[in-house]
Amino acid sequence: MKQYLDLVKEVLEKGVQKGDRTGTGTKSIFGYQMRFDLSEGFPLVTTKKVHLKSIIHELLWFLKGDTNIKYLKDNGVRIWDEWADENGDLGPVYGYQWRNWNGEGIDQIKEVIETLKGNPTSRRIMVTAWNPSVMPDTSVSFAENVANGKAALPPCHSFFQFYVSDGKLSCQLYQRSADVFLGVPFNIASYALLTMMVAQVCDLEYGDFVHTFGDVHIYNNHIDQVNLQLSREPKKLPKMLINSEVKDIFEFKFEDFSLVDYDPHPAIKGQVSV
Ligand SMILES: Nc1nc(=O)c2c([nH]1)NC[C@@H]1CN(c3ccc(C(=O)N[C@@H](CCC(=O)O)C(=O)O)cc3)CN21
Numbered sequence: 001m002k003q004y005l006d007l008v009k010e011v012l013e014k015g016v017q018k019g020d021r022t023g024t025g026t027k028s029i030f031g032y033q034m035r036f037d038l039s040e041g042f043p044l045v046t047t048k049k050v051h052l053k054s055i056i057h058e059l060l061w062f063l064k065g066d067t068n069i070k071y072l073k074d075n076g077v078r079i080w081d082e083w084a085d086e087n088g089d090l091g092p093v094y095g096y097q098w099r100n101w102n103g104e105g106i107d108q109i110k111e112v113i114e115t116l117k118g119n120p121t122s123r124r125i126m127v128t129a130w131n132p133s134v135m136p137d138t139s140v141s142f143a144e145n146v147a148n149g150k151a152a153l154p155p156c157h158s159f160f161q162f163y164v165s166d167g168k169l170s171c172q173l174y175q176r177s178a179d180v181f182l183g184v185p186f187n188i189a190s191y192a193l194l195t196m197m198v199a200q201v202c203d204l205e206y207g208d209f210v211h212t213f214g215d216v217h218i219y220n221n222h223i224d225q226v227n228l229q230l231s232r233e234p235k236k237l238p239k240m241l242i243n244s245e246v247k248d249i250f251e252f253k254f255e256d257f258s259l260v261d262y263d264p265h266p267a268i269k270g271q272v273s274v
């Protein structure tokens, strides 16, 4: 994963100190792009062990249109715990906007699949999680925002577009805000997997995942962790095997995915800024 290590180096070298909402402080740059050819292997960071189980469950949870952490908790995934209210609700976040945009019954995922099948040259195959009408008020708590019908956190992976050429499916994501150490390895793997799932149900080959960033930052308490990763030799990419019988994007289950030949360096702990 040279692309990821190059990003880490760029932020360390060119990043400027910037305060942030969480109070931790970051090294940040604005604007960056990475590209992964999905036919070359599954882009899962190898310079630390990444917990793929959380990534798969989170993606299936988005696709269900679910915004309550119960499904995640039932499957041992805790990555959204800090932002949920006492009932486990996060407000109208990713899953809600993907499957029922602004509560208007617009199923963006269903429409994307239909367009990819019926009109693959379209330049309008987009999904937006960004919805200005549910932006939280940062002067009140996450739970208070949820109670007011707002999202606990505005989406970081804000919108994405699909593109077909030569029978191959590519996807580009715009991520407005990116935590290089904790969030980015998850986001790369999640969108790579989503692109592969969409390709399978639309009978397309794997193209590229293009990852475009706005504010991309390393939190000041993750500097040792990213330097440790830079000192490690990246390994060969693993392969993701997907049950080829699934032909409906909403029918995938956790058991339909198996990762092979993943031989990462040991996991590295780091605190999440809330
Ligand atoms: N500061 C911050 N960074 C993020 O990456 C982030 C947020 N906030 N808020 C919303 C979601 C939640 N995400 C998270 C939250 C925690 C981990 C995390 O703790 N990862 C650990 C453990 C993984 C696990 O147990 O599954 C890791 O080592 O990757 C990752 C992504 C991504 N997002």
Ligand SMILES: O=c1ccn([C@H]2C[C@H](O)[C@@H](COP(=O)(O)O)O2)c(=O)[nH]1
Residues within 6 Å of the ligand: 021, 153, 154, 156, 157, 177, 178, 179, 180, 182, 183, 184, 187
């Ligand atoms: O999928 C995700 C979700 C969140 N993040 C990071 C990016 C920021 O560090 C925080 C969100 O804080 P904002 O103040 O709303 O930007 O979470 C991520 O990297 N990936």
